[in-house]
Amino acid sequence: MxxxxxxxxxxxxxxxxxxxxxxxxxxxxxxxxxxxxxxxGSGSIYSRFGVGExxxxxxxxxxxxxxxxxxxxxxxxxxxxxxALWSDQVYTRFLMSGSFRAVDVRDGDGREGLLxxxxxxxxxxxxxxxxxxxxxxxxxxxxxxxxxxxTRDGSVTLPSGTPAPYEVEFDGSGGLNLLRGGLGYKIxxxxxxxASADVLFGxxxxxxxxxxxxxxxxxxxxxxEVVDEVQLxxxxxxxxxxxxxxxxxxxxxxxxxxxxxxxxxxxxxxRVQILxxxxxxxxxxxxxxxxxxxxxxxxxxxVTLPLRSRFGLxxxxxxxxxxxxxxEYGRWSDFSSSFDGVGQPxxxxxxxxxxxxxxxxxxxxxxxxxxxxxxxxxxxxRIAYRLGGYLExxxxxxxxxxxxxxxxxxxxxxxxxxxxxxxxxxxxxxxxRGTTAGSLxxxxxxxxxxxxxxxxxxxxxxxLR
Amino acid sequence: MTLRRIAAALxxxxxxxxxxxxxxxxxxxxxxxxxxxxxxxxxxxxxxDSTTFGGVDIAAPVTGNTNPQRxxxxxxxxxxxxxxxxxxADAYLDLAPARPIPDLVQAAPVDVLEAELIxxxxxxxxxxxxxxxxxxxxxxxxxDFEDARADQTFATALExxxxxxxxxxxxxxxxxxxxxxxxxxxxxxxxxxxxxxTFDEAFAGxxxxxxxxxxxxxxQPGAVVGFSTEDSRLELSRTDDTTSVATYPISQSFTHVSWxxxxxxxxxxxxxxxxxxxxxxxxxxxAFNFEEEARVDSLIGAPLNRVRLDVPFDTLAQRGTExxxxxxxxxxxxxxLLMRRTDDPxxxxxxxxxxxxxxxxxxxxxxxxxxxxxxxxxxxxDLSELPERLSxxxxxxxxRESLQPEQPVVFExxxxxxxxxxxxxxxxxxxxxxxxxxxxxxxPIPGSPSDAQTELSIVATPI
Numbered sequence: 019m020x021x022x023x024x025x026x027x028x029x030x031x032x033x034x035x036x037x038x039x040x041x042x043x044x045x046x047x048x049x050x051x052x053x054x055x056x057x058x059g060s061g062s063i064y065s066r067f068g069v070g071e072x073x074x075x076x077x078x079x080x081x082x083x084x085x086x087x088x089x090x091x092x093x094x095x096x097x098x099x100x101x102a103l104w105s106d107q108v109y110t111r112f113l114m115s116g117s118f119r120a121v122d123v124r125d126g127d128g129r130e131g132l133l134x135x136x137x138x139x140x141x142x143x144x145x146x147x148x149x150x151x152x153x154x155x156x157x158x159x160x161x162x163x164x165x166x167x168x169t170r171d172g173s174v175t176l177p178s179g180t181p182a183p184y185e186v187e188f189d190g191s192g193g194l195n196l197l198r199g200g201l202g203y204k205i206x207x208x209x210x211x212x213a214s215a216d217v218l219f220g221x222x223x224x225x226x227x228x229x230x231x232x233x234x235x236x237x238x239x240x241x242x243e244v245v246d247e248v249q250l251x252x253x254x255x256x257x258x259x260x261x262x263x264x265x266x267x268x269x270x271x272x273x274x275x276x277x278x279x280x281x282x283x284x285x286x287x288x289r290v291q292i293l294x295x296x297x298x299x300x301x302x303x304x305x306x307x308x309x310x311x312x313x314x315x316x317x318x319x320x321v322t323l324p325l326r327s328r329f330g331l332x333x334x335x336x337x338x339x340x341x342x343x344x345x346e347y348g349r350w351s352d353f354s355s356s357f358d359g360v361g362q363p364x365x366x367x368x369x370x371x372x373x374x375x376x377x378x379x380x381x382x383x384x385x386x387x388x389x390x391x392x393x394x395x396x397x398x399x400r401i402a403y404r405l406g407g408y409l410e411x412x413x414x415x416x417x418x419x420x421x422x423x424x425x426x427x428x429x430x431x432x433x434x435x436x437x438x439x440x441x442x443x444x445x446x447x448x449x450x451r452g453t454t455a456g457s458l459x460x461x462x463x464x465x466x467x468x469x470x471x472x473x474x475x476x477x478x479x480x481x482l483r
Numbered sequence: 484m485t486l487r488r489i490a491a492a493l494x495x496x497x498x499x500x501x502x503x504x505x506x507x508x509x510x511x512x513x514x515x516x517x518x519x520x521x522x523x524x525x526x527x528x529x530x531x532d533s534t535t536f537g538g539v540d541i542a543a544p545v546t547g548n549t550n551p552q553r554x555x556x557x558x559x560x561x562x563x564x565x566x567x568x569x570x571x572a573d574a575y576l577d578l579a580p581a582r583p584i585p586d587l588v589q590a591a592p593v594d595v596l597e598a599e600l601i602x603x604x605x606x607x608x609x610x611x612x613x614x615x616x617x618x619x620x621x622x623x624x625x626x627d628f629e630d631a632r633a634d635q636t637f638a639t640a641l642e643x644x645x646x647x648x649x650x651x652x653x654x655x656x657x658x659x660x661x662x663x664x665x666x667x668x669x670x671x672x673x674x675x676x677x678x679x680x681t682f683d684e685a686f687a688g689x690x691x692x693x694x695x696x697x698x699x700x701x702x703q704p705g706a707v708v709g710f711s712t713e714d715s716r717l718e719l720s721r722t723d724d725t726t727s728v729a730t731y732p733i734s735q736s737f738t739h740v741s742w743x744x745x746x747x748x749x750x751x752x753x754x755x756x757x758x759x760x761x762x763x764x765x766x767x768x769x770a771f772n773f774e775e776e777a778r779v780d781s782l783i784g785a786p787l788n789r790v791r792l793d794v795p796f797d798t799l800a801q802r803g804t805e806x807x808x809x810x811x812x813x814x815x816x817x818x819x820l821l822m823r824r825t826d827d828p829x830x831x832x833x834x835x836x837x838x839x840x841x842x843x844x845x846x847x848x849x850x851x852x853x854x855x856x857x858x859x860x861x862x863x864x865d866l867s868e869l870p871e872r873l874s875x876x877x878x879x880x881x882x883r884e885s886l887q888p889e890q891p892v893v894f895e896x897x898x899x900x901x902x903x904x905x906x907x908x909x910x911x912x913x914x915x916x917x918x919x920x921x922x923x924x925x926x927p928i929p930g931s932p933s934d935a936q937t938e939l940s941i942v943a944t945p946i
Contacts, residue, residue: 063511063512063515064515066515123511123512124511125511125512125514129511130511131511131512166512168511168512168513169513170513170522172523174523174524174525174526174942175526176526176940176942177526177527177528177938177940178940182524182526182942184523184524186521186522186523188513188522226521226522227522228522228523228524228786228788228944230788238789238876239788239789239942240787240788240789240879241788242524242785242786242787242788242943242944243786244521244786244944244946291946293786416515417515457514457515458515459511459512459515
């Protein structure tokens, strides 16, 4: 056997290089994700209301366990929704998650549509400052996403008496992004706390396009496109806590309690409406809207997002079995917006504040790793098998007489890799949103997610074993 | 290594995920909560205000042409049109030197020289069987026909000769010039210096004037005939050798047009209609009560799908039966449509991008008395539906500017002038004068018992 001495710094760079590349790719993908958020328009019609469909990605483990797991500590994941969990880190970790989803929409009249889209769920980066005691976490992910497309047909009679069939397409895109950064700290073996600063920003676009469908007329009758764009920016904070108790029911078990609270966020922004002209020689018009006595091309305003609180329980029976039970509550009836439609064509959010209701969500899940922490067990035994489910009372209520409820089942596999600390997670989700009662629709959705969580030791001296 | 490959593949997959979006567009959910509002286009048609709809005196159209490369015509004759009245047209022609002058012509004794004015027919208004008596005059002085208007005249010198010209368009018209005229002008005609200014000074040009001796009658309405200036010329040749010819092309030309009042017998035909006549110093003016039209309010700030201005012509009323068999009325192949901008400093200029970079009327193309430069914008017109209708599809920018909140309407009124084009679809911008014509058109007054109205139709999608 031959050996070659490699300077330690070179060896460290060699290990660090792939992570740096991945980080760069992640940032690039972050850009792609932001762009993608502006351009898809293939999700649920319910995302038209409020600030869009809320996203609460915490970790790929959480995703498979019903979406909660706010109390579950894991060296392989750093759950973003509870900063206290960032205190327990060994690896410098980079996670990237994307998903593909299909939504089958059906209304009370039996009409049906199929919408499909892909999106980036999250990019996380975290590292320990002091091993398993003080850690840093960074997350960039969607906070909400407006992602719908609806068409409506009609016909107008031209002055000549000729009917001109047309199609109006309504689509929404964009939403709020969350950039979260903070610290988690272990006070003692029982109590951990954490805090993060959350930057919320984004552009939400609602686009309405009227186009004439008769090819004979389409040349003379130009399409009309109006874009309603709301840009928002604001900062808030999230505080988390975690209590861990060992040997509760039996030896080596652990019971954890997690709690995190995201403070109300006051977002300021501006709203602008744009007429987009299909004639490239004509510049787009920015609509002038009445703001008081002034005619302006944009309107400034504020939006206040409500406090969101999360509570979780996790119970690790042994090295193999883990159970979680979680809840989340958002007081969306406190939501306020000054883009209330005065002098504007329609309010933001659609339907006004009255279309929002308090949101609650409960979820549960279980994970089993048949091989426990035995690294010599078979590969299949080292896979984590996860199953979960959730029930949610949505925060949007387009029809005041009907609640919009969402339920879903989740599951996933976490595949170990030869590199300790690196896992590939494949998750699935299926569920339903809404009802066909009244004018509402029922979404049946399916989602497949792929997450890669890389963990490597950075900034730490290697020790001979 | 294997891990890296897996990671790379997964990364590629993650990159591709966001791109894998597709859908079947659906109307499902359009009725949720607050209806998805708007997007339904509205079509409104504004009929021109009948109280201000009518003829307006303008500067006579330009009928002079100094560009020998341009297709042009001159008119001569006298016609009593049952609908439009009596038109009289006189042609003015100036010649350019012949290049080259054949040696046989150059060396010929003057008494074997002969000169003929060759006129190539191209236009007829009136009785195709009529004979037009014309008198040929030398012009008194060298004329300048540039931007000359149809109501101008140029002084003549001696009469050269008179001729009987058939109105039939089937062959060229040859007017032989008297021997005396040839003798008097053979020096300049055979001047080999080729100096155009010398030629111009020595030869002022011709006026081909229709005889006033006998007025046309309803049974013998006479005719105005038109000749192509490109194909017409003066030829100098030998009587003993017709193979050698010196050709003097038309260098510039002009047509004087005058009109008498239309006959009372056909007044019913013109009732509720505005008569426009080619060559006459009169245009149609019309306006829309844009600001008083309540339906327009819903379109303030709205994106426009189409704006179209239609002016119909009553071709049925024009046809009539009073004229004898064989009476030909030419079809108008062109118009000039102008928009008079509202006198408000906030209104963009014609040439501005907001108004679509429209051409503006210049002094050269004829300003009306009291109209300052830049007040009128030329609107390109769609002539594909002629002769029944004239449209302009380029008003989107104009109307869009007019529909901005608290903005005045861009246009105060419109003006329509009769012109004529050889190539309606592509030839020249609307600012270029049309070729001389005496063709008349009748335009129904809005509100009169006619299906066709002058109207501005707007298809817009309210915000």
